[in-house]
Amino acid sequence: xxxxxxxxxxxxxxxxxxxxxxxxxxxxxxxxxxxxxxxxxxxxxxxxxxxxxxxxxxxxxxxxxxxxxxxxxxxxxxxxxxxxxxxxxxxxxxxxxxxxxxxxxxxxxxxxxxxxxxxxxxxxxxxxxxxxxxxxxxxxxxxxxxxxxxxxxxxxxxxxxxxxxxxxxxxxxxxxxxxxxxxxxxxxxxxxxxxxxxxxxxxxxxxxxxxxxxxxxxxxxxxxxxxxxxxxxxxxxxxxxxxxxxxx
Amino acid sequence: xxxxxxxxxxxxxxxxxxxxxxxxxxxxxxxxxxxxxxxxxxxxxxxxxxxxxxxxxxxxxxxxxxxxxxxxxxxxxxxxxxxxxxxxxxxxxxxxxxxxxxxxxxxxxxxxxxxxxxxxxxxxxxxxxxxxxxxxxxxxxxxxxxxxxxxxxxxxxxxxxxxxxxxxxxxxxxxxxxxxxxxxxxxxxxxxxxxxxxxxxxxxxxxxxxxxxxxxxxxxxxxxxxxxxxxxxxxxxxxxxxxxxxxxxxxxxxxxxxxxxxxxxxxxxxxxxxxxxxxxxxxxxxxxxxxxxxxxxxxxxxxxxxxx
Numbered sequence: 001x002x003x004x005x006x007x008x009x010x011x012x013x014x015x016x017x018x019x020x021x022x023x024x025x026x027x028x029x030x031x032x033x034x035x036x037x038x039x040x041x042x043x044x045x046x047x048x049x050x051x052x053x054x055x056x057x058x059x060x061x062x063x064x065x066x067x068x069x070x071x072x073x074x075x076x077x078x079x080x081x082x083x084x085x086x087x088x089x090x091x092x093x094x095x096x097x098x099x100x101x102x103x104x105x106x107x108x109x110x111x112x113x114x115x116x117x118x119x120x121x122x123x124x125x126x127x128x129x130x131x132x133x134x135x136x137x138x139x140x141x142x143x144x145x146x147x148x149x150x151x152x153x154x155x156x157x158x159x160x161x162x163x164x165x166x167x168x169x170x171x172x173x174x175x176x177x178x179x180x181x182x183x184x185x186x187x188x189x190x191x192x193x194x195x196x197x198x199x200x201x202x203x204x205x206x207x208x209x210x211x212x213x214x215x216x217x218x219x220x221x222x223x224x225x226x227x228x229x230x231x232x233x234x235x236x237x238x239x240x241x242x243x244x245x246x247x248x
Numbered sequence: 249x250x251x252x253x254x255x256x257x258x259x260x261x262x263x264x265x266x267x268x269x270x271x272x273x274x275x276x277x278x279x280x281x282x283x284x285x286x287x288x289x290x291x292x293x294x295x296x297x298x299x300x301x302x303x304x305x306x307x308x309x310x311x312x313x314x315x316x317x318x319x320x321x322x323x324x325x326x327x328x329x330x331x332x333x334x335x336x337x338x339x340x341x342x343x344x345x346x347x348x349x350x351x352x353x354x355x356x357x358x359x360x361x362x363x364x365x366x367x368x369x370x371x372x373x374x375x376x377x378x379x380x381x382x383x384x385x386x387x388x389x390x391x392x393x394x395x396x397x398x399x400x401x402x403x404x405x406x407x408x409x410x411x412x413x414x415x416x417x418x419x420x421x422x423x424x425x426x427x428x429x430x431x432x433x434x435x436x437x438x439x440x441x442x443x444x445x446x447x448x449x450x451x452x453x454x455x456x457x458x459x460x461x462x463x464x465x466x467x468x469x470x471x472x473x474x475x476x477x478x479x480x481x482x483x484x485x486x487x488x489x490x491x492x493x494x495x496x497x498x499x500x501x502x503x504x505x506x507x508x509x510x511x512x513x514x515x516x517x518x519x520x521x522x523x524x525x526x527x528x529x530x531x532x533x534x535x536x537x538x539x540x541x542x543x544x545x546x547x548x549x550x551x552x553x554x555x556x
Contacts, residue, residue: 042251070551144548178260212255227484238312242319
């Protein structure tokens, strides 16, 4: 009976003895890993799940395609609100979702170096860390940028995490809105102790499919053909309507 | 709720909302005889379509709508082809200049502000002029006074300009520079603002060119057809901002709206129609002034620096 009462502690230990695991292991996956934006696309819910060593902290990031963006403050001049000098943000993520086993300020000291080592230094600026930890500029362009994303449901700073510290399993659902930028999304899970952080990554792709893909391809790669076709189509519609509605 | 994903705008829009917007603007077009672009662009921006895509796609929709209108007027003999070609020459020059201006403004990041300011100035001026004119006409009709006709050939400054040309359908003799200049102005506005320019062209043809009102609408539509076609091609080739799915849905909505509007318009007097149109124009203008002058919810914005 005493053995059974200690089950929660003993069973993982027994498993650890019977099935040797690496000193530190983690896995993450996204389902679906390919989101298709067809003609009737209106956003998609993606489930991110995985496993790490029981009891270890966890930081989960879903990072949308990164590109250079310009952000400008608005100022009032002669009674009109106008854009002032713009600031360029390199590698700004088009989408960013953050989930963690603990509050972000507690997790970042553990994983700061791991993110840098993984080539994700640029993303640190967008995590809304306290000013003393990331030496935020004034104005804080990164905070302003993520606030703009948040207004379009493209920045999700506190995604709920279904976390089971005993088994080490975790999962969360992330809503990709219909205005999420198409491209390759990185799903990054950071875990482990501060002296031995572990980073695992997977990807999910948001791609246009079917007619939307063909139309975009034509617009970008064959703009002359696309433009002429668009015009001829409009003229055909106008002609048919004009003739039909003006029959004598 | 069916949502349609727009491949170039990269946003999903409610199908019925888009059809309703097209239908609503089409209704006003049928009611008042204007293209309706001055209402359509702000409405599209309001529902989340990027301004550059709204302007480019609307030109495509205008090409369909104007051809449909030209066919109706052509069959009724209400198109001055000679005048239309002069306006067209100016319109093509103007729309080409306008697309270059549009691309330059996009690169400088000021496109949104310029479009909004142009709207405020034009809507304000034209709305006020129409409002005053319609009130005067209404007062005169109540007193049973005849409305003064626009004098066609007594305007001496028109006769003093070089390159005088006779236009038999409109029965006027004026300098060819006048319709060409008017075409350039409207072409630039069409390219930058995504409008056909009907609400500028129609009064200018009556009061500046001295054309009979019956010929004006068809001739204006003839010129708008070519300008909208040129803008569609230029926007598609140079900045990739034409979304054919968006344009098609707007076309479908506007076709139905135009028919309902035309029938409703037949039951109203001309002064009442002009007063209503002026009222709507001034409301849109007031809304845009409010947007420009009231403190935004958030004091940062993303800068539009390129096409698609």
